[in-house]
Amino acid sequence: MSQGSGAREFLVETDFHKKARRAGGVTRNQAVGDAQAQLETLKEEFTDWTRDGLERLQSAIQLAETCPDNVLLIEDAFRNSCELRDIGTTVGYELVTFVANRLCEVLTAIRNGADYDKELIRCHLNALQLARQDTYKNVSPDQVPDLCDGLRRAAERSISLAGRIGK
Amino acid sequence: MKNATLNLRDLVILVADPSPYMCMLANSMLRGFGANKAMDARSSIDAIQILTEQKIDILLLDNLLPPHGGLKLTHAIRRNVNNPNRTVPILLMTSDTRESTIKYARDAGANMVVAKPMSPSSLYDRLSWIAFNPRNFVDAPTYFGPDRRFKIEGFPTGVGRRQGDKAIEVSEETGPTLAQDDIDSLFNSSRV
Numbered sequence: 572m573s574q575g576s577g578a579r580e581f582l583v584e585t586d587f588h589k590k591a592r593r594a595g596g597v598t599r600n601q602a603v604g605d606a607q608a609q610l611e612t613l614k615e616e617f618t619d620w621t622r623d624g625l626e627r628l629q630s631a632i633q634l635a636e637t638c639p640d641n642v643l644l645i646e647d648a649f650r651n652s653c654e655l656r657d658i659g660t661t662v663g664y665e666l667v668t669f670v671a672n673r674l675c676e677v678l679t680a681i682r683n684g685a686d687y688d689k690e691l692i693r694c695h696l697n698a699l700q701l702a703r704q705d706t707y708k709n710v711s712p713d714q715v716p717d718l719c720d721g722l723r724r725a726a727e728r729s730i731s732l733a734g735r736i737g738k
Numbered sequence: 739m740k741n742a743t744l745n746l747r748d749l750v751i752l753v754a755d756p757s758p759y760m761c762m763l764a765n766s767m768l769r770g771f772g773a774n775k776a777m778d779a780r781s782s783i784d785a786i787q788i789l790t791e792q793k794i795d796i797l798l799l800d801n802l803l804p805p806h807g808g809l810k811l812t813h814a815i816r817r818n819v820n821n822p823n824r825t826v827p828i829l830l831m832t833s834d835t836r837e838s839t840i841k842y843a844r845d846a847g848a849n850m851v852v853a854k855p856m857s858p859s860s861l862y863d864r865l866s867w868i869a870f871n872p873r874n875f876v877d878a879p880t881y882f883g884p885d886r887r888f889k890i891e892g893f894p895t896g897v898g899r900r901q902g903d904k905a906i907e908v909s910e911e912t913g914p915t916l917a918q919d920d921i922d923s924l925f926n927s928s929r930v
Contacts, residue, residue: 582872586749588868658760
């Protein structure tokens with residue numbers, strides 16, 4: 572982390588630094604409360620959005636299945652899965668994040684040389700279909716241990732397989 | 739800093755994320771914080787174009803922003819001497835919280851990293867941290883960006899630290915991921 576010789580250090584006070592500290596700002600409690608209220612309005616759209624997101628993911632998976640050695644296709648499925656993972660918890664669907672994260676791990680393992688296991692992928696897609704239902708809103712992974720342990724074991728199997736191949 | 743307020747009104751905020759829904763969520767949170775001038779970019783190419791054409795006050799940048807990725811874009815922004823937004827504060831958003839990624843983010847010139855999935859409180863705290871902890875910039879042959887060496891002077895509003903915390907030397911990757919607290923400490927190391 573050395574800055575090296577010949578380094579020049581100077582003060583930068585950007586508009587962000589100047590303006591964000593102006594009077595008339597919003598306290599943390601108020602800001603977080605207002606932001607949560609804003610998010611509530613978008614949660615209504617979450618069901619539609621996850622349906623579309625899952626459709627995109629399924630299409631990407633179907634394409635990847637036709638040519639599992641194609642890294643770009645796996646990458647596309649990975650990106651779609653990341654999107655579901657990155658958003659689920661923000662709108663109260665922690666289980667969506669959990670399952671999508673497991674799928675990301677599986678796809679990473681495939682990218683690293685594990686066999687493409689269709690059943691394993693489908694099992695995650697089915698779990699995602701379940702997790703996006705209203706019933707599972709505000710349900711954390713530790714409230715559904717059977718589902719989570721099953722996915723965890725399955726994902727770990729792929730990852731250990733990739734390790735065994737040594738790629 | 740605990741009672742400080744954040745005023746985002748009239749600040750131009752660029753949210754660069756490939757997911758339209760993620761952009762919508764981030765913009766909603768920012769509106770809740772009082773921001774009224776947020777804009778989106780879906781790719782690093784779009785982001786570069788916006789950053790070249792207009793003044794941006796803060797950039798919220800996704801680590802996986804296609805096609806180059808957030809780390810490369812951060813590096814490109816900092817290294818381009820002709821970029822009017824060269825010193826723009828950059829908050830990198832990532833679900834990849836491996837220690838190596840956080841270290842790369844810091845060394846690319848990001849001001850702070852926020853872990854995805856984001857919550858309103860995690861985003862507000864990181865924005866506050868950037869606003870209330872201005873740092874000198876360093877221009878060196880191998881690095882241009884916020885000074886990576888500075889003493890701990892408090893953490894994001896409302897976020898406490900464990901007593902006895904000390905500076906962290908970044909080492910080779912040993913664990914799978916870092917919690918947001920540990921990410922923060924990587925940006926709060928050294929020069930004590």
